[in-house]
Amino acid sequence: MRTHWIDERIVYDGSQLRSHWILHRCGVSGDALVAFRGPCAVAATEMADLADLDGPGIAADDMVHFVWEAFDHPDLLLAVHRQRLLSAQATEVLRELAPAAIVRRDGDDLWVGPGKLSISIATATPVSSLIHFAVNATPGGAPVPIATLAELGIEPRGFAAALLGRAGDEQHSIAAARAKVRPKGEWR
Amino acid sequence: MRTHWIDERIVYDGSQLRSHWILHRCGVSGDALVAFRGPCAVAATEMADLADLDGPGIAADDMVHFVWEAFDHPDLLLAVHRQRLLSAQATEVLRELAPAAIVRRDGDDLWVGPGKLSISIATATPVSSLIHFAVNATPGGAPVPIATLAELGIEPRGFAAALLGRAGDEQHSIAAARAKVRPKGEWR
């Protein structure tokens, strides 16, 4: 998996969570995780999570977004595991960057006290799996109480770089781990 | 996935990481995660990780062990992702039980300063995938510098209960998440 930071500000409206958007936007082909900064306003037609369709909406003025497309093992069950692991990695990065902060992971959501710090979804396309994960950078624009990197004193670009690195490294270490184990047999 | 605590002390020698050991030992069939306390001394013939074959040995006098067998989706790549997520969940539980402690996750290993807190492996059988994850409870018997739950002031039985609960709950929430997303299409 390759990782990439996109310097331009992009308005995330959900259409970016489509097959080959990364290839088109960044010229990076194959499994890739990219990140960028920008507002969020997901159109209902682009919502992948059915639970969001009747919800308060998905929006915020300033987020750090991550989009991950995987062609190599596009299974949705695996994608949800990767999404959860990415969320857990995010808490680990946040803890390193802001040791005093108490960030709570509940599934794919991160919370700081009563404030929702992140949004996320994992879904499938006919040729790949896709993950969107985004963390609020500064306050404003959200339909629910949120927490932000700004409150935690964390610089968004540095956070993105750290999480891109950690997620990329762990995918490589997972592939290596799989290739160096012997199988086991029956108990009796 | 069902979870189960085994009250008896069991000497973990690696032979427990075999297909249907959980069924035989606990009468629990199907996907299950069980935990127990006991010493650890893994025979070379039972080592699944080839990297351990020429290493210092795998041993400790007192650990909390977790054994997870999955029949439903026995893919090894998925199993390694589950193993990493289990390790991350363990750090989350430890942080709740000992907020002042600094536990570092590096892949499937947990560290407290220079001390190795845990060991782990994920592997495959012809009919399932298997994960072993174990955390040192009290000092002694290890061929490398270790950290222990005792140093962190954490009671082993409570830690096991919390991790069994968290891992079981997240597997259910992952299954639910997969069943409520719409697929996405092409960028253009």
Add this chain to the structure above:
Amino acid sequence: MRTHWIDERIVYDGSQLRSHWILHRCGVSGDALVAFRGPCAVAATEMADLADLDGPGIAADDMVHFVWEAFDHPDLLLAVHRQRLLSAQATEVLRELAPAAIVRRDGDDLWVGPGKLSISIATATPVSSLIHFAVNATPGGAPVPIATLAELGIEPRGFAAALLGRAGDEQHSIAAARAKVRPKGEWR
């Protein structure tokens, strides 16, 4: 797999054989088999079986419908096997409820003499597999000669309950069977 009877009468027009219809209609998420009673008139655009596109149409005034969505193992080959087994289970239920009747299964179709008792299709969505199976309850509205539960003296609601129970139980027993076998080796 969860099973559920829907009390309301629903006009089955084929659009119900879509991803997450069960979730939307019944609030039941994950693998589920639901049943209801109502007329049938499948629009050509909703026909999944290409053999039906140039056929006499799919319609009847009063049927007992079963809709099964599976997310956990969405493979289409498996879905067709499940569909065939569901048809076989239906003949078993019918034999118990009407021992004197002679119901013949031919693939996914049930026949009573020259009358077609049922219709069925198994297909795929990008996130799941889907099965529709329906049995004529009372005569009328079909473009081909049909047989009905009424002729067999079988009460539709009781038939549905029995088949929902049998199909649900067998899925659980299949999962259990898979988790308690040892693999086998080579002949020589």
Add this chain to the structure above:
Amino acid sequence: MRTHWIDERIVYDGSQLRSHWILHRCGVSGDALVAFRGPCAVAATEMADLADLDGPGIAADDMVHFVWEAFDHPDLLLAVHRQRLLSAQATEVLRELAPAAIVRRDGDDLWVGPGKLSISIATATPVSSLIHFAVNATPGGAPVPIATLAELGIEPRGFAAALLGRAGDEQHSIAAARAKVRPKGEWR
């Protein structure tokens, strides 16, 4: 899938349920279902079902045996579905050959009153899936109360031919069914 009747009497001891036994015995390669007549006495080391290890033993003096090896889609979950469908097909064949008999299918087991008519197991090898299904032909040699084809007035060779034909035909019709359906989309 090819089907084949073996004329010679074979003592089934469980070792026949191994990879490539059909190839070795019959010269038939690829997916195949073969049948033969002979006694049954399964050694504990050859038992695939762990539930049988502590049971009364698996034996009978005279059975019609079916052995099915599948290389093309060796998934164990699919194999158990095929096994259940084979059992259902057997009841259908029996009903045709002996309309007055009441044969009850309970999972992979067939019963006539209190007598067990059949035994069966589905399991996996590293390169295939395997199914054994056998029906008692004449009484004698079983550790539990049994029913037999003889009691039902059914000639074993004819029963075998009919079930081989039905199972082979249905596998072809399942493959054809899968290749002629359009996929379906989302409910909303």
Add this chain to the structure above:
Amino acid sequence: MRTHWIDERIVYDGSQLRSHWILHRCGVSGDALVAFRGPCAVAATEMADLADLDGPGIAADDMVHFVWEAFDHPDLLLAVHRQRLLSAQATEVLRELAPAAIVRRDGDDLWVGPGKLSISIATATPVSSLIHFAVNATPGGAPVPIATLAELGIEPRGFAAALLGRAGDEQHSIAAARAKVRPKGEWR
């Protein structure tokens, strides 16, 4: 896999690379490879290869086309391997029919000197995988320098028959090869 030559001239515009086109056109169901002769002019909306979207266009006045749809193992990675093997088989057929010619395979493309002899793509549908492979028969109509069968002195119909035969035979031999190997174990 069945193979079939279509006598009628067909204008290939990319819409033929759709699920069940072979079934509709030829009445051949299941895995099949068909061939026909005709011009080529692929509409942008039908282009499967994203690299072609911004290219010079896909067109030629006279080609021999091959369309392969596979339902049995619809994995895209496998389909690309099949496509590459089909290209290699084409070079082997060309070498037999025109021993003096020097045909160079570069991935899925065949070249004769600076002239592009073929075009190809492998892609997925929700129920199958699809491959298009086409070789220029006579000059004209292409947006890039091409080579043709005419230059090589090869009769298009004979070439098609030979490649259909070779590809069909090798799929059967591949299936047979898979079903006659013993698995292997660990080095230590």
Add this chain to the structure above:
Amino acid sequence: MRTHWIDERIVYDGSQLRSHWILHRCGVSGDALVAFRGPCAVAATEMADLADLDGPGIAADDMVHFVWEAFDHPDLLLAVHRQRLLSAQATEVLRELAPAAIVRRDGDDLWVGPGKLSISIATATPVSSLIHFAVNATPGGAPVPIATLAELGIEPRGFAAALLGRAGDEQHSIAAARAKVRPKGEWR
């Protein structure tokens, strides 16, 4: 996939075709294709192809061997396709190195006139797939008439380097091809 040439002469006796032999021998982990030179004498217990068990034996005094282990997509059907493609690539390399030679590929075997130039097998382990492909370098020691690189005037080390390069490059191009195609829909 990584590729690697082993300088030492190795006696290939079939035991090298085991899981993690490449890791152990070369320290290369993950998907890898390695090559070396040495005699061949495969013990019956190490033969993977059942057709060889009753054959004339597998032996030769001097061959160029290729061993390929794949963990990432260990499916046996895919492995056989890779094996066939590797054989086709070998003929392409040979044609470049010895344009006047006529090398014929028949499945996984290469022939020069009546002489067998190569041997090959593809098989599975519980954690990977494995391919062995070997070409005779100089005459001697074979139980059947053979052809050799020496007769073709081809230097073994150069041939190995060219095939390692071509096979490695094509695996990368196959992965890239899969990640840049749009899916296709239904014909009607």
